[in-house]
Amino acid sequence: MRITYIHQYFKTPAMSGGTRSYEFARRLVERGHEVHMITGDPDGVRPRISNEAGIVVHWLPVPYSNAMSYRRRLLAFAGFVGRSAVEAGRLRHDLVVATSTPLTVAIPGAWAALRRRVPMVLEVRDVWPQLPIALGVLRSPFSRWAAGRLEAWAYHRSAHVIALSPGMAASIRRRFPGIAVTVVPNSCDRGLFAGAAPAGAALRARTPWLGDRPLVLYAGALGPANGVDYLVRMAARLADVDPEVRVAIVGDGRMRAQVRELAAELGVLDRNLFLLGPVSKAEVVALFGACDLAASVFVDVPELGDNSPNKVFDAFAAGRPVAVNHGGWIADLITASGAGLVLPADDTAAAAAAVAGFVRDQAGCASARSAAHDLARDRFDRDLLFEDFERVLSAAVVPAGHRGGVSGSRAGRTAARSRKIHISRAS
DSSP states (O other), X not given: OEEEEEOTXXXXXXXXXXXXXXXXXXXXXXXXXXEEEXXXXXXXXXXXXXXXXXXXXXXXOOOOOTTSOHHHHXXXXXXXXXXXXXXXXXXXXXXXXXXXXXXXXXXXHHHHHHHHTOOEEEEEOSOTTHHHHHTTXXXXXXXXXXXXHHHHXXXXXXXXXXXXXXXXXXXXXXXXXXXXXXEOOOOBOTTTTTTHHHHHHHHHHTOTTTTTSOEEEXXXXXXXXXXXXXXXXXXXXXXXXXXXXXXEEEOOOTTHHHHHHHHHHTTOBTTTEEEEOOOXXXXXXXXXXXXXXXXXXXXXXXXXXXXXXXXXXXXXXXXXXXXXXXXXXXXXXXXHHTOEEEOOTTOHHHHHHHHHHHHTOHHHHHHHHHHHHXXXXXXXXXXXXXXXXXXXXXXXXXXXXXXXXXXHHHHHHHHHHHTTSSSOOOO
């Protein structure tokens, strides 16, 4: 197939951020598909094209940063819609894939699909518009109405919707019963993280503040929704409970300055909490390999429990347990598998006590590492989930009952394999 793939925040392993679109697009190319990726270039001054592992990437100069205000982000979204619609409209394709966030990518996706009379597959990475409403981003009645209309419009112009969690899929099915939805969650790059343990040992050896001390790692965005101040307050409690435990926060975002200020105010900055800048996907391997516990935290908003955080699956790929401070499917998964901890959202003292007890329990840590490794291998392996992803794309292009030849047999094998996976991904 000739596929136009639209993702405003596309990242390669040499960049900081999630690489789901890169990894899936790379695998599509390896399967013989032609993939054109349309994305934003926050630092660019003119459009450019590059080849990334066989993916033809169209970089469009659209300023964007996690540190932007919501208003400036909306302007960036609108700018990308216009530029990407023009670029996608020029391409010939058999299928358009548009992946959020933001959901506005559905606009150039639908336009490109309509122009060439081909189907669009929409990938949804957030519960929209419930999540921005819950976070207070969409406050006026008009903005909420417009967001709801955009959502309905996008779904009804999609041949299929891919959701990144069971909760997202359930929300879509409940409100739009006629929409075909398949769950393909974020996944584990086991090959990339295969050397995590030795890389982590080397990192520990060259990092004086770490050495052989226990390490809790947060590697991700520092935005308003992430609530990373929770970890700062937990570190302050850990300084009393077990001062040798280290907390590392790695990343960037709008709340970075506030996180630093709070850490300094509570007396933990560069004492038992260390705030590091963003690193590439390749570099983050050593950090996960060095940690004893990876943290994924959010502000206390129930809708965030349906998210599918990259950092959770990177931890599993490295065979590392995960601690979360929220409910939802990841918390249920951790509880059922024993692959980490579910911390109280409103009690950082109790969280500190639980974390200190966990990282000092060698047998418990070993068991949780084994459970994390099993999840990465059996349920969230990137190659395994790619099969489901490609199956959805193939089915969108070739209607059921007309899948002869190689594509049809591959679709059949993939469908049979997907039924064996112990996670709800039913269409």
